[in-house]
Amino acid sequence: xxxxxxxxxxxxxxxxxxxxxxxxxxxxxxxxxxxxxxxxxxxxxxxxxxxxxxxxxxxxxxxxxxxxxxxxxxxxxxxxxxxxxxxxxxxxxxxxxxxxxxxxxxxxxxxxxxxxxxxxxxxxxxxxxxxxxxxxxxxxxxxxxxxxxxxxxxxxxxxxxxxxxxxxxxxxxxxxxxxxxxxxxxxxxxxxxxxxxxxxxxxxxxxxxxxxxxxxxxxxxxxxxxxxxxxxxxxxxxx
Numbered sequence: 177x178x179x180x181x182x183x184x185x186x187x188x189x190x191x192x193x194x195x196x197x198x199x200x201x202x203x204x205x206x207x208x209x210x211x212x213x214x215x216x217x218x219x220x221x222x223x224x225x226x227x228x229x230x231x232x233x234x235x236x237x238x239x240x241x242x243x244x245x246x247x248x249x250x251x252x253x254x255x256x257x258x259x260x261x262x263x264x265x266x267x268x269x270x271x272x273x274x275x276x277x278x279x280x281x282x283x284x285x286x287x288x289x290x291x292x293x294x295x296x297x298x299x300x301x302x303x304x305x306x307x308x309x310x311x312x313x314x315x316x317x318x319x320x321x322x323x324x325x326x327x328x329x330x331x332x333x334x335x336x337x338x339x340x341x342x343x344x345x346x347x348x349x350x351x352x353x354x355x356x357x358x359x360x361x362x363x364x365x366x367x368x369x370x371x372x373x374x375x376x377x378x379x380x381x382x383x384x385x386x387x388x389x390x391x392x393x394x395x396x397x398x399x400x401x402x403x404x405x406x407x408x409x410x411x412x413x414x415x
Contacts, residue, residue, distance in 0.1 A: 178398055181206030186253065186260045188212045188240050188297060189267030191219040194316070194364055197386035198264055201394050203229035210234040210253050210260070212267065232257070240267045240293030241285070250300035259304035262397060265294035265315045268334075272327045283330040290334030295341060302349070311354040312397055315342045319362045335360075357396055364389055 185202050189195035190211025199209050203226045211226070213219045216237045226233040234257040238245040254260065268290045271282055294315050305311030320328055321335025342358040349356055364384045 179206075180394070180397060182208070183261040184208045184210070184258050185262035185264060186210045186212065186250070186297075186301065187264040187266055188293065190264075191215060191222045191235075194386045194389060195264070195266040196222050196225075197390040198266060198393050199226060200229070201387070201390035202262070202397075203231045203233070205394055205398075206231060207262070208232040208257070210236065210257050212236050212238060212240070212249070214239055239289075240297060241288040243292075243296045246293075246296040246300055250297070254301075254304065259308070260301050261305070261308075261311055263297060263301050263311070263313045264393065265297055265313065265338075267293055268316065270331050272331065274327050275329050278330060286330040287334045287337070290331070291337040291341065294338055298345065302354070305354050306349075306352045309353045311349075311352075313342075313345065313349075313354065313356045314393060314396065315356070315358050317342070317358050317360045319360050322360060359389075359392070361389055 180202070185199075185207050187195050187199045187202070187209060188211075190199040190209070191213035192215075195211065195213075199211050199222065203209050208231050209226055210233070211219060211222060212235065214237065219235045219237060223233050223235050234253055236249040236253055238249040240246055269286055271278065271286050273282070298313060301313075302311075315338050317338045318331070318335040320332045321337075321339050324332040324336075339358050339360070342356050346356040361384055364386060
């Protein structure tokens, strides 16, 4: 098992929910963490919690669906915080509506955030990882990306695309000792699933909790590169 202490990670959507849980779990392992999001108020609140873990913390407010914002923010973070060893592509949005009823703009927004966001982020951090010949990228997809269903076309397409993107990157980056892993959780108890989408009550006996998922992320990162996970394309986390 490799040690994570002192490594630098960037977690998109790290200000709340799953991203926050992952950021806190990494900080507890001694990882220096930078989080991103669009709401500066919640970001600053999470930063205080992370600082309580005794690690170096940074943050940036930007929209992952905007390529120029991503490039500018990541460049600034790397200049001030240091180059990243770990990228957690967690930021995402959802929307469930029939194919013809969902406005084209909303369909595009979901795909732009969930698929192009990780693409922009990977392009921004990979050059330094390649230079160091070491790194981890974990992309948070979904079981919705494994099989489409009614009223989920935009979300399913974005998550299916992310799975394929991850696998392509895996094969390209393995020669640089960079692991690319896709996680495909089912419903996770979060503000989005409980309050916004109202698809679960968050019962820990029925759905995955953010802290449980974060523990899996940490375990994957700690696995020895010569052992079980030299390059992983897909890990399912169904309850």
